[in-house]
Amino acid sequence: MISKNSPIGVFDSGVGGISVLRILRHDMPNENFVFFGDSINAPYGEKSDERIKEMCDDNIRFLFKKDAKAIVIACNTATSAAATFLREKYPDTIIVAMEPAVKPAVDKSESEHPKVLVLATKSTIHGERLHHLIGRFSENADIYPVAAPGIVPLVESGKEDSEELLQYLKELLNPFRRKEDGGEGNPVDSVVLGCTHFPFVTGKIKEALGYEVTFYDGAYGTSRETKRRLKEAGLLTDSTEPGKIELYSTAEGDNPTALEKRLLELPFKYEP
Ligand code: DGL
Numbered sequence: 001m002i003s004k005n006s007p008i009g010v011f012d013s014g015v016g017g018i019s020v021l022r023i024l025r026h027d028m029p030n031e032n033f034v035f036f037g038d039s040i041n042a043p044y045g046e047k048s049d050e051r052i053k054e055m056c057d058d059n060i061r062f063l064f065k066k067d068a069k070a071i072v073i074a075c076n077t078a079t080s081a082a083a084t085f086l087r088e089k090y091p092d093t094i095i096v097a098m099e100p101a102v103k104p105a106v107d108k109s110e111s112e113h114p115k116v117l118v119l120a121t122k123s124t125i126h127g128e129r130l131h132h133l134i135g136r137f138s139e140n141a142d143i144y145p146v147a148a149p150g151i152v153p154l155v156e157s158g159k160e161d162s163e164e165l166l167q168y169l170k171e172l173l174n175p176f177r178r179k180e181d182g183g184e185g186n187p188v189d190s191v192v193l194g195c196t197h198f199p200f201v202t203g204k205i206k207e208a209l210g211y212e213v214t215f216y217d218g219a220y221g222t223s224r225e226t227k228r229r230l231k232e233a234g235l236l237t238d239s240t241e242p243g244k245i246e247l248y249s250t251a252e253g254d255n256p257t258a259l260e261k262r263l264l265e266l267p268f269k270y271e272p
Contacts, residue, residue, distance in 0.1 A: 002069040005237050007032035007246070008226065009068025011059040014042035014156050014251070016197030017074030018262040020098070020219040024072065025245065026270050027223045028236075032243040034066045037259055039251035043152040044077045045121020045195070052081035052123065060086060060093075066246070069235050070094035072226055076120055076194050076218070080127035094233060096226045100130060100194035101216035106137045109214075111189050115142045117176060117213075119205070120194030122147040130194070144188065148172055148195070155197040158258060165201060169208035181210040190214040200262065220272045 008028075010021050014037045021035050036059050038044075044052050056078045060071055071093060073079050073086070079097035087095050105116045124130055125147040134143045150168045159165060170177070177183020191213050193199050202215050230236045237243065247259040 002067055002235075004069075004235055005032065005239055006067045006069035007034040007244075008070050008072060008230075009034050009036070009060070009063030009066065010072040010074050011036040011038065011056070011063060011078075012075040012196055013037070013044040013055075013077065014039035014152070014197070014249075015258055015262055016152070016155065016195065016200075018259055019196050019199035019217070020072065020074035020222060021245070022263060022268050023217075023219045023223045023270070024226060025243075028227055028243075030239045030241060030243050031237050032245070034063060034068060034246045035248065035259065036062055037247070037249040037251070039156060039249050041250065042156050043121065043149065044075065044081075045123045045147075045149060045152060047123070049081040049123070052078060053085045056082040056086055057089070060090065062248070070096065070226065070230060072222065073097040074196050074219070074222070076100060076196060077123045080124045080129045094229045094235070096222055096229060098196065098218050098222050100124070100133065100192050101218040101221065102133050102137055102143065102192055104221070105190045105192050105214075105216040106141045106143075108216075109141070109189055113141060114190060115186070115188040116144065116190050116192060117173075117188040118143060118145045118192040118194050119148045119151075119198055120145070121152065122149050124194055144176070146172065148198075151201060152195065152197045155200050160200045160204065165204050166208055169201075169204055173205070173208050177208070177210055183210070187211060188213060190216055192216045193218070200266070
């Protein structure tokens with residue numbers, strides 16, 4: 001039986017969802033959380049929608065066994081491919097999903113017609129959801145959706161600080177690098193982090209671009225929405241103590257440690 005003090009279930013294809021969990025924890029410090037990272041099946045972004053739905057269903061069922069009172073899909077790819085399916089399958093469950101932060105990137109920009117780079121997995125970039133979202137804002141901004149499939153495997157294997165990642169990003173982002181840096185000379189104002197693995201590599205994205213940009217992370221909106229939905233359902237915890245966090249991963253070996261490392265040790269600035 002779920003109650004106010006049951007945990008909030010959070011899942012991702014792997015360690016990326018930790019970038020969402022740390023914001024959820026900041027916004028709701030007394031809540032308990034149970035996190036599931038399906039690292040063995042990452043990257044989701046290269047798989048078919050049907051396969052992503054199956055994996056997400058398995059993840060949710062795991063979280064139900066842990067008595068999750070609500071589910072946060074801490075993965076843009078899973079949201080794009082499976083959120084509608086999951087909400088139809090589990091209509092009585094609060095299921096909160098991610099949305100790439102295109103709206104804040106356009107609304108908060110100081111420039112009249114901002115240039116916005118949206119980085120995400122292949123699956124998200126080619127999905128209908130993002131297509132519609134971009135369509136809503138394309139009159140007021142130049143929006144460039146770019147699939148960055150090379151980032152997730154490197155973040156999953158702990159190589160977010162590597163030269164390999166930097167070289168990959170320089171090549172991928174060449175159209176947006178300045179001419180004087182050897183790029184094609186179309187610099188952007190902001191970067192939307194359309195995959196939850198990407199907040200771990202903002203330093204490298206900036207380095208590859210070679211200039212300052214503003215990053216937008218959809219996890220802040222997801223966290224606000226989670227709190228709102230729980231409040232509306234009368235399911236916010238009444239505990240006055242800091243909540244507990246349980247981390248689970250399908251990866252073998254040291255991956256739970258990798259989750260913990262990202263949650264507890266990586267420097268994190270709360271910037272809504
Ligand atoms: N972290 C996920 C996302 O937000 C997916 C990464 C992957 O497994 O491809 O899109």
